[in-house]
Amino acid sequence: MKSTAIKKFSVTDLDAELFTPFTISTGSHKSLENAVFTLEAAGGEKGYGEAAIATHITGETRAGTVKSLRRAGELLAGRDAADYLGAMCLLEKTLDGNRAALAAAEMAVLDLATRLQGVSLWKFFGGRSPRLKTDVTVVIGGADAAYDFTLKMRRRGFKIFKIKTGVDMDEDFRRLEAVRRAAPGCAVYLDANCAYTAKEAEKFLKELMRRGIRPEVVEQPVKKDDIDGLAYLSRRLPMPVCADESAYSLDDVFNLIRRNAVTAVNIKLTKLGFLRAREVWALARAKGIKLMMGEMLESELASCAAAHFAGGLGGFDFIDLDTPFFIKDSGMKGASFLSSDGVYSLDKVRAGIGIRPAR
Ligand SMILES: [Mg+2]
Structure with missing residues (x-):
């Protein structure tokens, strides 16, 4: 039986070029500048979440989001990924002021929990x-x-x-x-x-x-x-x-x-x-x-x-x-x-x- 304890986390930048700037009436993305949050279980399985940072819409920044994700990682380390609902309730309370980070952290928890269960998220x-x-x-x-x-x-x-x-x-x-x-x-x-x-x-x-x-x-x-x-x-x-x-x-x-x-x-x-x-x-x-x-x-x-x-x-x-x-x-x-x-x-x-x- 695979261990479902969350052992490690990491936060990395996700940068990429766009084919064309993504421009709307309130602003424009000239490139992708998101962050990836990774959780790793004791058995080595990993779950991934992406924080989409849309500063011109939400006011959230990458620096702030990376900081929130580090906080999320510290909170989740040692918890059981099988208790995904408990983890998500905790994240909702902690990261309410930074929704990009909240979505990414919940995404990683769910990705990890469903990978460990061998079931698709769908x-x-x-x-x-x-x-x-x-x-x-x-x-x-x-x-x-x-x-x-x-x-x-x-x-x-x-x-x-x-x-x-x-x-x-x-x-x-x-x-x-x-x-x-x-x-x-x-x-x-x-x-x-x-x-x-x-x-x-x-x-x-x-x-x-x-x-x-x-x-x-x-x-x-x-x-x-x-x-x-x-x-x-x-x-x-x-x-x-x-x-x-x-x-x-x-x-x-x-x-x-x-x-x-x-x-x-x-x-x-x-x-x-x-x-x-x-x-x-x-x-x-x-x-x-x-x-x-x-x-x-x-x-x-x-x-x-x-x-x-x-x-x-x-x-x-x-x-x-x-x-x-x-x-x-x-x-x-x-x-x-x-x-x-x-x-x-x-x-x-x-x-x-x-x-x-x-x-
Ligand atoms: Mg819209």
Whole structure:
């Protein structure tokens, strides 16, 4: 019998170049600057977690996150990985102020516990949907760049395009029309990352629909604390209005639902951690709220962990786990169950997340 006692931990930087800067209305990632948290059991088995540090969205920094992960490692050393729930409750209390670190530490605990059990993380979470297909993001840029990127990814097999908007409305109309030309008949999601007032968002969407483009979902059109604005848009727009930045805790989501402010919520492990993400999932499912599985800029490690979570629990309407396709060489191995057209085939994973750093 393998020893399940956690013996060692390490924290390393995860740096990689991007094919193109990942630009949204509030800022830009020019490269991947995340951290990997590794736990090692006494028997030598390892579990891995990735902290996705999105300073321009969350204000978290890599220095602060590395410090939090060291603290997590000290807390976990000597504990039994089989008691993953106890470990996760402890982490939630300790790392609440640094969610990127919380998600990474919980990820490593779950990866280690499921590797030791010989079960995939997807089966562990319920084994509902073995196959998820992600959208692909069209980042902020010019209309020509949107056209070229969309055409390239459409030819690769992507069929859903998530368009980042919110810097320049006229340019955004041109970009959305370019996406439609490059991928006629494909579904479009919109994400403004807090850029509009409610009236501006309404005007933008009405003009877009007049031009014959009707997004399947509109994500975070207004500022994160503009709950009235979200509620106004949920009443006035025909498609689901989805909270992302506004949905940073279970309380946030409870409040959004209570006020009839949104009809969809974007769950990201990096905002919530695993335990709380599971609670948000249960609340949304109970109240008939649609769900998106999202992520920050994350390599195959965290992206596949999120895919296991969403596929295992089931019930997700929108899958937005495409950032591995923006990273040149993350140094992760094992991602053969993620195809180049964005399909996660989770039933191919034998144990844990199925991804580990190659070096
Ligand atoms: Mg978003």
